[in-house]
Amino acid sequence: MFDKILIANRGEIALRVLRACKELGIPTVAVHSTADEDAMHVRLADESVCIGPPPAKDSYLNIPALLAACEITGADAVHPGYGFLAENARFAEILAEHNVQFIGPRPDHIRLMGDKIAAKHTARELGIPTVPGSDGGIGSDAEAVRLARDIGFPVILKAAAGGGGRGMKVVRAESELANALATCRSEAKASFGDDTVYLEKYLERPRHIEIQVLGDGKGRAIHLGERDCSLQRRHQKVWEESPSPALNAATRDQICETVARAMRDIKYLGVGTVEFLFEDGKFNFIEMNTRIQVEHPVTEMVTDIDLVVEQIRVAGGNDLSLAQGDVSFHGHAIECRINAENPVSFRASPGKIVHYHPPGGLGVRIDSAVYHNYVIPPFYDSLVGKLIVHGKTRVECLMRLKRALDEFVIDGIETTLPLFRALAQEAAIIDGDYHIHWLEEFLARGAVEQ
Ligand code: ADP
Numbered sequence: 001m002f003d004k005i006l007i008a009n010r011g012e013i014a015l016r017v018l019r020a021c022k023e024l025g026i027p028t029v030a031v032h033s034t035a036d037e038d039a040m041h042v043r044l045a046d047e048s049v050c051i052g053p054p055p056a057k058d059s060y061l062n063i064p065a066l067l068a069a070c071e072i073t074g075a076d077a078v079h080p081g082y083g084f085l086a087e088n089a090r091f092a093e094i095l096a097e098h099n100v101q102f103i104g105p106r107p108d109h110i111r112l113m114g115d116k117i118a119a120k121h122t123a124r125e126l127g128i129p130t131v132p133g134s135d136g137g138i139g140s141d142a143e144a145v146r147l148a149r150d151i152g153f154p155v156i157l158k159a160a161a162g163g164g165g166r167g168m169k170v171v172r173a174e175s176e177l178a179n180a181l182a183t184c185r186s187e188a189k190a191s192f193g194d195d196t197v198y199l200e201k202y203l204e205r206p207r208h209i210e211i212q213v214l215g216d217g218k219g220r221a222i223h224l225g226e227r228d229c230s231l232q233r234r235h236q237k238v239w240e241e242s243p244s245p246a247l248n249a250a251t252r253d254q255i256c257e258t259v260a261r262a263m264r265d266i267k268y269l270g271v272g273t274v275e276f277l278f279e280d281g282k283f284n285f286i287e288m289n290t291r292i293q294v295e296h297p298v299t300e301m302v303t304d305i306d307l308v309v310e311q312i313r314v315a316g317g318n319d320l321s322l323a324q325g326d327v328s329f330h331g332h333a334i335e336c337r338i339n340a341e342n343p344v345s346f347r348a349s350p351g352k353i354v355h356y357h358p359p360g361g362l363g364v365r366i367d368s369a370v371y372h373n374y375v376i377p378p379f380y381d382s383l384v385g386k387l388i389v390h391g392k393t394r395v396e397c398l399m400r401l402k403r404a405l406d407e408f409v410i411d412g413i414e415t416t417l418p419l420f421r422a423l424a425q426e427a428a429i430i431d432g433d434y435h436i437h438w439l440e441e442f443l444a445r446g447a448v449e450q
Contacts (some may be wrong), residue, residue: 001024001026001312001313001316001318002026002073002076002077002101002312002316003026003027003074003076003165003206003208004026004027004028004029004073004074004075004076004077005017005021005026005027005028005029005075005077005078005079005264006028006029006031006066006069006070006075006077006079006100006292006311007021007028007029007030007031007045007078007079007081008031008040008060008066008079008080008081008084008085009040009041009060009079009080009081009082009084009086010032010033010036010041010060010082011039011041011369011380011381011383012367012368012383012385012386013081013082013083013292013294014030014039014041014081014104014192014369015040015041015044015367015368016081016367017079017081017308018030018041018044019047019308019328020306020312020314021079021310022307022414024309024312024313025143025385026312026346027046028045028046028047029045029046029047029048029049029069029070029073029075030042030045030048030049031048031049031051031059031065031066031069032048032050032051032059033050033051033052033053033054033058033059033060033061034050034052034053034054034059034381035053035054035056035377035379036377038125038374038375039048039239039369040078040300040369040370040371040374041275041369043262048075049069049072049073051065051066052065053070054377054379055379056174056379056380058085058165059082060084060427061085063085063091063094065175065364066078066085066239067078067094067098067100070095070098070100071098071372075100076099076100076101076118076138077100077101077103077125077312077315077316078095078100078101078102078103078289079103079289079308079311079312080103080104081101081170081292081407082290082291082292082293083381084441086104086292087113087163087289087290087291088109088110088112088298089107089108089109089110089114090147091102091244092107092110092218093107098286099294101204101316102272102313102315103270103311103312103315104269104290104311104315105217105268105269105270105272105290106217106269108403109112109179109266109268109269109290110290112178113272113287113288113289113290113291114161115160115161116158116159116161116162116198116286116287116316117160117196117198118138119135119139119287119288120133120198120285120287121135121141122266123262123274123285125261126261126265126266127258127261127262128258128259128262128274128282128285128395129276129282129283129285130284130285131200131201131277131284131285131286131414132151132200132201132284133147133155133198133199133200133201134198134199134200135269137160137196137197137198137362138157138181138197138199138420139282141178141181143176143188144177144181144199145177145178145269147199148171148174148177148199148450149174150200151199151200152169152201153172153173153174153202154171154172154202154204155170155171155199155200155201156168156169156171156172156200156201157169157180157181157185157197157198157199157262158197158198158199158200158274159182159188159191159192159194159195159196159197160170160188160194160196160197160198161188161192161193161194161196161430162188162192163192164193164236165185165232165234165235165236166191166235167187167191168178168184168235168303169184169190170202173203175356176382181381184197185197185377188280190280194413198245202435203277203279203284204279205279205435205436205437206230206277206278206279206284206435207228207230207244207246207277207278207279207434207435208228208229208232208237208247208276208277208278208436209226209227209228209229209230209244209247209255209273209276209277209278209283210226210227210229210273210274210275210306211223211225211226211227211255211256211273211276212224212226212227212264212271212272212273212299213259213260213268213271213272213273213274214268214270214271214272214307214314214320215263215264215267215268215270215314215320216314216318216319217267217268217314217321218319218384219264219265219267220221220264220298220319220320220325220446221260221263221268221320222260222320222322222324223257223259223260223263223266223301223327224254224285224299224307224327225242225252225256225299225302225303225327225329226242226243226244226247226252226255226256226275227240227241227242227244227295227298228240228241228242228243228244228245228433229248229295229297229311229436230434230436230438231429231438231439232243232436232439232440233258233346233439233440233443234440237294237295237337238308238336238337238416238419238439239334239335239336239337239420240295240298240334240335241298241332241333241335241394241397242298242301242302242332243300243302243329243336244278245394245431245432246278246432247278250339253282255276255283259274260324266334267283268339268436269314269315270290270291270314270315271291271292271296271310271311272288272289272291272313272367273288273289273293273308273411274287274288275287275289277436280356281418284320288312291389291398292307292308292311294383295335295368295387296308297335297365297388298333298334298388299319299333299334299392301331301333301365301388302330302331302333302390302440303328303329303331305322305327309318310340319381324431330392330430331390331391331392331393331397332390332391332392332393332394333389333390333391333397334388334389334397334398334401335386335387335389336386336387336401336405336416336420337386337416337431338368338383338384338387338410338416338417338420339382339383339384339385339388339415339416340376340382340383340384340409340413340414340415341382341415341416342414342415342419342450343414343415343416343419343448343450344448344450346416347383347414348378349375349382349413349415350375350382350413351375351412351413351416352373352374352375352376352412352413353370353371353372353375353376353384353411353412353413354373354412355409355410355411355412356370356371356372356374356409356410356411357374357407357408357409358385358407358408359387359403359404359405359406359407359408361400361404362400363389363390363391363400364387364388364389364391364404365387365388365389366385366386366387366388366401367385367386367388368384368386369385369408370384370410376413384413385413387401387404387408387420389401389404394432398424398430400427401424402425405417405420405421405424406421414450416435418448418449418450419448422447422448423442423450426442426447428442
Protein backbone atom coordinates (compact mmCIF):
# COMPACT_ATOMS: atom_id res chain seq x y z
CA MET A 1 0.00 0.00 0.00
CA PHE A 2 2.21 2.83 1.28
CA ASP A 3 5.88 2.57 2.30
CA LYS A 4 5.73 5.26 4.94
CA ILE A 5 3.02 7.65 6.16
CA LEU A 6 3.72 11.14 7.44
CA ILE A 7 1.11 12.35 9.93
CA ALA A 8 0.61 16.08 9.45
CA ASN A 9 -1.05 16.72 12.79
CA ARG A 10 -0.62 16.61 16.56
CA GLY A 11 -2.49 15.59 19.71
CA GLU A 12 -4.96 12.75 19.98
CA ILE A 13 -5.68 12.51 16.25
CA ALA A 14 -1.97 12.10 15.41
CA LEU A 15 -1.88 9.22 17.88
CA ARG A 16 -5.12 7.78 16.47
CA VAL A 17 -3.66 7.72 12.94
CA LEU A 18 -0.39 6.29 14.21
CA ARG A 19 -2.25 3.40 15.83
CA ALA A 20 -3.96 2.56 12.54
CA CYS A 21 -0.62 2.67 10.68
CA LYS A 22 0.98 0.35 13.24
CA GLU A 23 -1.82 -2.17 12.84
CA LEU A 24 -1.39 -2.01 9.07
CA GLY A 25 2.39 -2.46 9.46
CA ILE A 26 3.18 0.88 7.81
CA PRO A 27 6.10 2.91 9.25
CA THR A 28 5.21 6.43 10.44
CA VAL A 29 6.75 9.88 10.53
CA ALA A 30 5.57 12.35 13.17
CA VAL A 31 5.99 16.08 12.61
CA HIS A 32 6.01 18.57 15.44
CA SER A 33 6.54 22.18 16.37
CA THR A 34 9.17 23.15 18.93
CA ALA A 35 6.33 23.29 21.50
CA ASP A 36 5.53 19.60 20.94
CA GLU A 37 8.98 18.03 21.30
CA ASP A 38 7.79 15.85 24.20
CA ALA A 39 4.44 14.97 22.67
CA MET A 40 3.24 11.37 22.69
CA HIS A 41 2.83 11.15 18.89
CA VAL A 42 6.51 12.11 18.54
CA ARG A 43 7.58 9.45 21.04
CA LEU A 44 5.57 6.66 19.44
CA ALA A 45 6.29 7.32 15.76
CA ASP A 46 9.14 5.54 13.99
CA GLU A 47 10.71 8.87 12.98
CA SER A 48 10.03 12.51 13.73
CA VAL A 49 10.83 15.84 12.12
CA CYS A 50 10.60 19.30 13.69
CA ILE A 51 8.76 21.54 11.23
CA GLY A 52 8.92 24.92 12.94
CA PRO A 53 8.14 27.19 15.88
CA PRO A 54 4.94 26.93 18.00
CA PRO A 55 2.43 29.04 15.99
CA ALA A 56 0.47 26.65 13.72
CA LYS A 57 0.96 28.88 10.69
CA ASP A 58 4.72 28.36 11.00
CA SER A 59 4.59 24.60 11.69
CA TYR A 60 1.48 22.44 11.24
CA LEU A 61 0.23 24.69 8.41
CA ASN A 62 3.68 25.16 6.87
CA ILE A 63 3.40 23.35 3.52
CA PRO A 64 7.06 23.77 2.41
CA ALA A 65 8.25 22.35 5.76
CA LEU A 66 5.88 19.39 5.42
CA LEU A 67 7.07 18.72 1.87
CA ALA A 68 10.68 18.84 3.05
CA ALA A 69 9.83 16.38 5.84
CA CYS A 70 8.35 13.97 3.24
CA GLU A 71 11.44 14.35 1.11
CA ILE A 72 13.91 13.78 3.97
CA THR A 73 12.11 10.74 5.34
CA GLY A 74 10.90 9.21 2.07
CA ALA A 75 7.25 9.30 3.14
CA ASP A 76 4.98 8.51 0.17
CA ALA A 77 1.68 9.47 1.81
CA VAL A 78 0.40 12.13 4.22
CA HIS A 79 -2.49 11.73 6.63
CA PRO A 80 -3.77 15.20 7.57
CA GLY A 81 -6.01 14.22 10.54
CA TYR A 82 -8.70 16.88 11.11
CA GLY A 83 -8.26 20.65 11.28
CA PHE A 84 -5.00 22.20 10.03
CA LEU A 85 -4.61 21.14 6.34
CA ALA A 86 -7.23 18.36 6.29
CA GLU A 87 -9.61 20.26 4.01
CA ASN A 88 -7.07 22.24 2.01
CA ALA A 89 -7.46 21.19 -1.65
CA ARG A 90 -4.32 23.06 -2.68
CA PHE A 91 -2.26 21.05 -0.17
CA ALA A 92 -3.62 17.82 -1.68
CA GLU A 93 -2.67 19.07 -5.16
CA ILE A 94 0.84 20.13 -4.12
CA LEU A 95 1.44 16.71 -2.56
CA ALA A 96 0.29 15.03 -5.77
CA GLU A 97 2.68 17.23 -7.77
CA HIS A 98 5.47 15.81 -5.56
CA ASN A 99 4.27 12.20 -5.92
CA VAL A 100 3.02 12.03 -2.37
CA GLN A 101 -0.48 10.62 -1.81
CA PHE A 102 -2.87 12.76 0.24
CA ILE A 103 -4.96 10.44 2.42
CA GLY A 104 -8.32 12.01 1.77
CA PRO A 105 -10.77 12.77 -1.04
CA ARG A 106 -9.87 14.12 -4.47
CA PRO A 107 -9.00 17.86 -4.44
CA ASP A 108 -12.07 18.74 -6.54
CA HIS A 109 -14.38 17.16 -3.95
CA ILE A 110 -12.60 18.95 -1.09
CA ARG A 111 -12.97 22.25 -2.96
CA LEU A 112 -16.61 21.61 -3.85
CA MET A 113 -17.65 20.82 -0.29
CA GLY A 114 -15.43 23.57 1.20
CA ASP A 115 -17.65 26.10 -0.56
CA LYS A 116 -20.87 25.74 1.38
CA ILE A 117 -22.98 27.27 -1.39
CA ALA A 118 -21.61 24.90 -4.03
CA ALA A 119 -22.02 22.02 -1.57
CA LYS A 120 -25.71 22.85 -1.06
CA HIS A 121 -26.25 23.04 -4.84
CA THR A 122 -24.60 19.67 -5.31
CA ALA A 123 -26.58 18.12 -2.46
CA ARG A 124 -29.83 19.31 -4.05
CA GLU A 125 -28.82 17.91 -7.44
CA LEU A 126 -28.03 14.57 -5.81
CA GLY A 127 -31.49 14.38 -4.25
CA ILE A 128 -30.41 15.27 -0.70
CA PRO A 129 -32.88 17.55 1.12
CA THR A 130 -31.41 20.97 2.03
CA VAL A 131 -32.35 23.84 4.38
CA PRO A 132 -34.57 26.36 2.53
CA GLY A 133 -32.52 29.44 1.64
CA SER A 134 -30.81 31.55 -1.02
CA ASP A 135 -29.60 29.80 -4.17
CA GLY A 136 -26.19 31.42 -3.98
CA GLY A 137 -24.39 34.36 -2.41
CA ILE A 138 -26.55 37.35 -1.51
CA GLY A 139 -26.11 40.40 -3.78
CA SER A 140 -27.96 43.37 -2.30
CA ASP A 141 -29.75 44.23 0.95
CA ALA A 142 -33.00 44.31 -1.02
CA GLU A 143 -32.42 40.75 -2.23
CA ALA A 144 -31.80 39.61 1.35
CA VAL A 145 -35.02 41.24 2.52
CA ARG A 146 -37.02 39.67 -0.31
CA LEU A 147 -35.61 36.23 0.43
CA ALA A 148 -36.05 36.48 4.19
CA ARG A 149 -39.68 37.55 3.74
CA ASP A 150 -40.27 34.56 1.46
CA ILE A 151 -38.70 32.09 3.86
CA GLY A 152 -39.91 33.81 7.04
CA PHE A 153 -37.90 35.08 10.01
CA PRO A 154 -35.75 34.07 11.82
CA VAL A 155 -33.05 33.48 9.21
CA ILE A 156 -29.35 32.74 9.54
CA LEU A 157 -26.57 34.40 7.52
CA LYS A 158 -23.61 32.15 6.83
CA ALA A 159 -20.19 32.70 5.29
CA ALA A 160 -19.77 30.50 2.19
CA ALA A 161 -16.19 29.78 3.26
CA GLY A 162 -17.03 29.44 6.97
CA GLY A 163 -16.19 26.59 9.31
CA GLY A 164 -15.56 25.63 12.89
CA GLY A 165 -18.86 27.12 14.01
CA ARG A 166 -17.76 30.62 12.99
CA GLY A 167 -19.13 33.09 10.45
CA MET A 168 -22.84 32.71 11.29
CA LYS A 169 -25.40 35.29 12.38
CA VAL A 170 -29.03 34.79 13.34
CA VAL A 171 -31.43 37.54 12.27
CA ARG A 172 -34.85 37.69 13.92
CA ALA A 173 -36.37 40.82 12.36
CA GLU A 174 -36.27 42.67 9.06
CA SER A 175 -34.98 45.84 10.76
CA GLU A 176 -31.76 43.99 11.77
CA LEU A 177 -31.05 42.41 8.41
CA ALA A 178 -28.98 45.08 6.60
CA ASN A 179 -26.69 45.63 9.60
CA ALA A 180 -26.24 41.93 10.21
CA LEU A 181 -25.40 41.36 6.55
CA ALA A 182 -22.70 44.05 6.61
CA THR A 183 -21.17 42.64 9.83
CA CYS A 184 -21.29 39.07 8.58
CA ARG A 185 -19.63 40.10 5.31
CA SER A 186 -16.77 41.95 6.97
CA GLU A 187 -16.23 39.14 9.51
CA ALA A 188 -16.23 36.57 6.71
CA LYS A 189 -13.67 38.61 4.76
CA ALA A 190 -11.43 38.98 7.82
CA SER A 191 -11.67 35.32 8.95
CA PHE A 192 -11.88 33.41 5.68
CA GLY A 193 -10.67 35.87 3.02
CA ASP A 194 -14.02 35.67 1.20
CA ASP A 195 -17.01 37.88 1.93
CA THR A 196 -19.61 35.73 0.17
CA VAL A 197 -22.56 35.28 2.51
CA TYR A 198 -25.72 33.24 2.00
CA LEU A 199 -28.98 33.05 3.86
CA GLU A 200 -31.09 30.19 5.11
CA LYS A 201 -34.02 29.46 7.36
CA TYR A 202 -32.96 29.43 11.01
CA LEU A 203 -34.31 26.27 12.58
CA GLU A 204 -35.35 26.85 16.21
CA ARG A 205 -35.23 23.38 17.75
CA PRO A 206 -33.47 20.95 15.40
CA ARG A 207 -31.12 18.13 16.19
CA HIS A 208 -27.75 17.89 14.46
CA ILE A 209 -27.61 14.44 12.87
CA GLU A 210 -24.79 13.44 10.54
CA ILE A 211 -24.20 10.41 8.34
CA GLN A 212 -20.78 8.76 8.11
CA VAL A 213 -19.79 7.61 4.62
CA LEU A 214 -16.92 5.68 3.10
CA GLY A 215 -16.18 5.46 -0.62
CA ASP A 216 -13.50 3.87 -2.79
CA GLY A 217 -13.43 6.59 -5.46
CA LYS A 218 -14.56 4.06 -8.09
CA GLY A 219 -18.29 4.32 -7.51
CA ARG A 220 -18.67 2.08 -4.51
CA ALA A 221 -19.76 3.79 -1.30
CA ILE A 222 -21.44 2.74 1.91
CA HIS A 223 -22.85 4.48 4.97
CA LEU A 224 -21.95 3.66 8.56
CA GLY A 225 -25.07 5.04 10.18
CA GLU A 226 -25.54 8.32 11.98
CA ARG A 227 -24.19 10.34 14.89
CA ASP A 228 -26.30 12.73 16.92
CA CYS A 229 -24.20 15.80 17.75
CA SER A 230 -26.93 18.08 19.05
CA LEU A 231 -25.22 18.96 22.33
CA GLN A 232 -23.26 22.02 21.26
CA ARG A 233 -21.86 25.22 22.66
CA ARG A 234 -21.24 28.11 20.27
CA HIS A 235 -22.03 25.75 17.37
CA GLN A 236 -19.23 23.43 18.54
CA LYS A 237 -19.97 19.83 19.39
CA VAL A 238 -19.49 18.76 23.00
CA TRP A 239 -21.12 15.30 23.24
CA GLU A 240 -21.87 12.90 20.38
CA GLU A 241 -23.74 9.63 20.29
CA SER A 242 -24.81 6.85 17.97
CA PRO A 243 -27.50 5.82 17.24
CA SER A 244 -29.53 9.03 17.54
CA PRO A 245 -32.24 8.77 20.21
CA ALA A 246 -34.51 10.68 17.80
CA LEU A 247 -34.63 8.33 14.81
CA ASN A 248 -36.66 5.24 14.05
CA ALA A 249 -35.39 2.51 11.73
CA ALA A 250 -37.38 3.64 8.68
CA THR A 251 -36.28 7.30 8.91
CA ARG A 252 -32.67 6.25 9.48
CA ASP A 253 -32.57 3.79 6.60
CA GLN A 254 -34.06 6.29 4.20
CA ILE A 255 -31.61 9.13 4.84
CA CYS A 256 -28.60 6.81 5.07
CA GLU A 257 -29.49 5.17 1.75
CA THR A 258 -30.04 8.57 0.07
CA VAL A 259 -26.62 9.75 1.23
CA ALA A 260 -24.81 6.53 0.26
CA ARG A 261 -26.38 6.69 -3.22
CA ALA A 262 -25.22 10.30 -3.61
CA MET A 263 -21.66 9.30 -2.67
CA ARG A 264 -21.76 6.50 -5.25
CA ASP A 265 -22.96 9.02 -7.86
CA ILE A 266 -20.02 11.37 -7.28
CA LYS A 267 -17.51 8.50 -6.84
CA TYR A 268 -16.49 9.81 -3.44
CA LEU A 269 -13.11 8.65 -2.14
CA GLY A 270 -12.34 8.18 1.54
CA VAL A 271 -14.30 8.98 4.68
CA GLY A 272 -16.73 11.86 4.87
CA THR A 273 -19.63 13.17 6.88
CA VAL A 274 -22.86 14.59 5.52
CA GLU A 275 -24.40 16.90 8.13
CA PHE A 276 -28.09 17.64 8.61
CA LEU A 277 -30.38 19.54 10.91
CA PHE A 278 -33.36 17.30 11.72
CA GLU A 279 -36.62 18.96 12.72
CA ASP A 280 -40.27 17.90 12.52
CA GLY A 281 -39.28 14.58 10.98
CA LYS A 282 -37.38 16.27 8.12
CA PHE A 283 -33.68 16.24 7.28
CA ASN A 284 -32.07 19.50 6.08
CA PHE A 285 -28.52 19.27 4.66
CA ILE A 286 -26.13 21.93 6.01
CA GLU A 287 -22.68 20.82 4.90
CA MET A 288 -20.31 17.97 4.14
CA ASN A 289 -16.96 17.45 5.86
CA THR A 290 -14.39 15.71 3.68
CA ARG A 291 -12.16 14.32 6.44
CA ILE A 292 -12.08 12.07 9.47
CA GLN A 293 -14.01 13.79 12.25
CA VAL A 294 -13.31 14.23 15.96
CA GLU A 295 -16.39 12.16 16.78
CA HIS A 296 -15.61 9.19 14.49
CA PRO A 297 -15.01 6.79 17.44
CA VAL A 298 -18.72 6.54 18.30
CA THR A 299 -19.29 5.05 14.84
CA GLU A 300 -16.34 2.70 15.30
CA MET A 301 -17.77 1.48 18.61
CA VAL A 302 -21.18 0.58 17.17
CA THR A 303 -19.86 -0.92 13.89
CA ASP A 304 -16.49 -2.41 14.92
CA ILE A 305 -15.00 -0.87 11.78
CA ASP A 306 -11.69 1.02 12.01
CA LEU A 307 -12.45 4.14 9.97
CA VAL A 308 -8.83 5.30 9.75
CA VAL A 309 -7.66 1.89 8.51
CA GLU A 310 -10.39 1.95 5.85
CA GLN A 311 -9.45 5.53 4.93
CA ILE A 312 -5.82 4.55 4.40
CA ARG A 313 -6.76 1.41 2.46
CA VAL A 314 -8.95 3.23 -0.09
CA ALA A 315 -6.41 6.07 -0.44
CA GLY A 316 -3.94 3.35 -1.45
CA GLY A 317 -6.23 2.39 -4.34
CA ASN A 318 -7.78 -0.67 -2.71
CA ASP A 319 -11.43 -1.59 -3.08
CA LEU A 320 -13.69 -1.27 -0.06
CA SER A 321 -13.17 -4.21 2.25
CA LEU A 322 -16.90 -4.34 2.98
CA ALA A 323 -20.24 -4.05 1.25
CA GLN A 324 -23.25 -2.34 2.84
CA GLY A 325 -24.61 -5.73 3.88
CA ASP A 326 -21.44 -6.43 5.89
CA VAL A 327 -22.05 -3.44 8.15
CA SER A 328 -24.03 -4.23 11.27
CA PHE A 329 -24.83 -1.95 14.18
CA HIS A 330 -24.76 -3.04 17.79
CA GLY A 331 -25.35 -1.24 21.05
CA HIS A 332 -24.93 2.43 21.83
CA ALA A 333 -21.90 4.72 22.08
CA ILE A 334 -21.40 8.19 23.59
CA GLU A 335 -18.35 10.45 23.28
CA CYS A 336 -17.48 13.36 25.61
CA ARG A 337 -14.93 15.90 24.43
CA ILE A 338 -12.88 16.73 27.49
CA ASN A 339 -11.27 20.14 27.10
CA ALA A 340 -8.74 22.05 29.17
CA GLU A 341 -11.29 24.73 29.98
CA ASN A 342 -13.18 26.07 32.93
CA PRO A 343 -16.48 24.07 32.89
CA VAL A 344 -18.60 27.18 33.47
CA SER A 345 -16.85 30.06 31.67
CA PHE A 346 -15.06 27.81 29.13
CA ARG A 347 -11.94 29.93 29.51
CA ALA A 348 -8.91 27.95 28.25
CA SER A 349 -6.79 26.39 30.99
CA PRO A 350 -3.46 25.24 29.54
CA GLY A 351 -0.69 24.08 31.88
CA LYS A 352 0.77 21.03 33.57
CA ILE A 353 -1.26 17.92 34.33
CA VAL A 354 0.08 16.96 37.75
CA HIS A 355 -2.03 13.86 38.16
CA TYR A 356 -3.67 11.78 35.43
CA HIS A 357 -5.75 8.70 35.96
CA PRO A 358 -8.01 7.68 33.05
CA PRO A 359 -10.92 5.29 33.60
CA GLY A 360 -10.91 1.76 32.17
CA GLY A 361 -12.93 -1.43 32.09
CA LEU A 362 -15.33 -2.99 29.63
CA GLY A 363 -16.71 -0.62 27.00
CA VAL A 364 -14.48 2.35 27.90
CA ARG A 365 -12.16 3.92 25.34
CA ILE A 366 -9.91 6.95 25.80
CA ASP A 367 -8.47 8.72 22.76
CA SER A 368 -5.93 11.13 24.20
CA ALA A 369 -2.28 12.06 23.84
CA VAL A 370 -1.75 13.42 27.35
CA TYR A 371 0.12 11.75 30.21
CA HIS A 372 1.18 12.31 33.81
CA ASN A 373 3.18 15.60 34.04
CA TYR A 374 2.35 16.55 30.44
CA VAL A 375 2.22 20.29 29.84
CA ILE A 376 -0.65 21.41 27.60
CA PRO A 377 0.78 24.17 25.40
CA PRO A 378 -1.29 27.33 24.95
CA PHE A 379 -0.91 27.44 21.16
CA TYR A 380 -3.43 24.89 19.93
CA ASP A 381 -7.00 23.70 20.58
CA SER A 382 -7.93 22.77 24.13
CA LEU A 383 -8.95 19.13 23.58
CA VAL A 384 -7.37 17.00 26.33
CA GLY A 385 -8.96 13.79 25.19
CA LYS A 386 -12.13 11.99 24.26
CA LEU A 387 -13.92 9.56 26.54
CA ILE A 388 -15.94 7.11 24.47
CA VAL A 389 -18.21 4.61 26.16
CA HIS A 390 -20.11 1.69 24.64
CA GLY A 391 -22.99 -0.33 26.07
CA LYS A 392 -25.52 -2.87 24.82
CA THR A 393 -28.28 -0.29 25.29
CA ARG A 394 -28.36 3.48 25.80
CA VAL A 395 -29.24 2.92 29.45
CA GLU A 396 -26.21 0.69 29.99
CA CYS A 397 -24.05 3.18 28.08
CA LEU A 398 -25.17 6.06 30.34
CA MET A 399 -24.53 4.03 33.51
CA ARG A 400 -21.06 3.15 32.25
CA LEU A 401 -20.42 6.78 31.29
CA LYS A 402 -21.34 7.95 34.79
CA ARG A 403 -18.95 5.57 36.49
CA ALA A 404 -16.16 6.30 33.97
CA LEU A 405 -16.54 10.05 34.59
CA ASP A 406 -16.34 9.42 38.34
CA GLU A 407 -13.08 7.48 37.90
CA PHE A 408 -11.46 10.09 35.66
CA VAL A 409 -8.82 12.23 37.42
CA ILE A 410 -7.05 15.11 35.67
CA ASP A 411 -5.40 17.45 38.17
CA GLY A 412 -3.41 20.64 37.69
CA ILE A 413 -5.62 22.18 35.01
CA GLU A 414 -9.32 22.94 34.77
CA THR A 415 -11.31 20.57 32.56
CA THR A 416 -14.87 20.17 31.34
CA LEU A 417 -15.29 16.89 33.31
CA PRO A 418 -17.74 18.56 35.78
CA LEU A 419 -19.97 19.54 32.85
CA PHE A 420 -20.23 15.93 31.70
CA ARG A 421 -20.88 14.69 35.24
CA ALA A 422 -23.80 17.13 35.41
CA LEU A 423 -25.07 16.15 31.95
CA ALA A 424 -25.01 12.42 32.71
CA GLN A 425 -27.53 12.97 35.55
CA GLU A 426 -29.84 15.33 33.73
CA ALA A 427 -33.37 14.08 32.97
CA ALA A 428 -33.48 15.48 29.40
CA ILE A 429 -30.17 13.80 28.56
CA ILE A 430 -31.24 10.50 30.10
CA ASP A 431 -34.44 10.71 28.04
CA GLY A 432 -32.47 11.67 24.91
CA ASP A 433 -34.73 14.70 24.61
CA TYR A 434 -32.50 17.59 23.52
CA HIS A 435 -31.77 19.83 20.53
CA ILE A 436 -28.92 22.08 19.32
CA HIS A 437 -29.75 24.96 21.71
CA TRP A 438 -30.47 22.78 24.74
CA LEU A 439 -26.93 22.91 26.17
CA GLU A 440 -26.67 26.70 26.07
CA GLU A 441 -30.05 26.98 27.81
CA PHE A 442 -28.85 24.46 30.42
CA LEU A 443 -25.65 26.44 31.00
CA ALA A 444 -27.59 29.70 31.26
CA ARG A 445 -29.58 28.16 34.14
CA GLY A 446 -26.30 27.85 36.08
CA ALA A 447 -26.70 24.09 36.26
CA VAL A 448 -22.99 23.22 36.34
CA GLU A 449 -20.83 23.64 39.43
CA GLN A 450 -17.07 24.13 39.12
P1 ADP B 1 -19.45 24.82 10.56
O1 ADP B 1 -18.87 24.44 9.24
O2 ADP B 1 -18.92 26.12 11.07
O3 ADP B 1 -19.42 23.70 11.57
P2 ADP B 1 -22.28 24.20 10.01
O4 ADP B 1 -22.98 24.66 8.78
O5 ADP B 1 -21.91 22.76 10.10
O6 ADP B 1 -21.00 25.14 10.27
O7 ADP B 1 -23.17 24.55 11.28
C1 ADP B 1 -22.70 24.34 12.60
C2 ADP B 1 -23.85 24.45 13.57
O8 ADP B 1 -24.50 25.73 13.45
C3 ADP B 1 -24.97 23.43 13.37
O9 ADP B 1 -24.68 22.19 13.97
C4 ADP B 1 -26.11 24.17 14.06
O10 ADP B 1 -25.98 24.10 15.46
C5 ADP B 1 -25.89 25.61 13.67
N1 ADP B 1 -26.64 25.94 12.42
C6 ADP B 1 -26.16 25.92 11.15
N2 ADP B 1 -27.14 26.21 10.26
C7 ADP B 1 -28.27 26.42 10.98
C8 ADP B 1 -29.64 26.73 10.64
N3 ADP B 1 -30.03 26.90 9.37
N4 ADP B 1 -30.54 26.85 11.66
C9 ADP B 1 -30.15 26.68 12.95
N5 ADP B 1 -28.88 26.39 13.33
C10 ADP B 1 -27.95 26.26 12.37
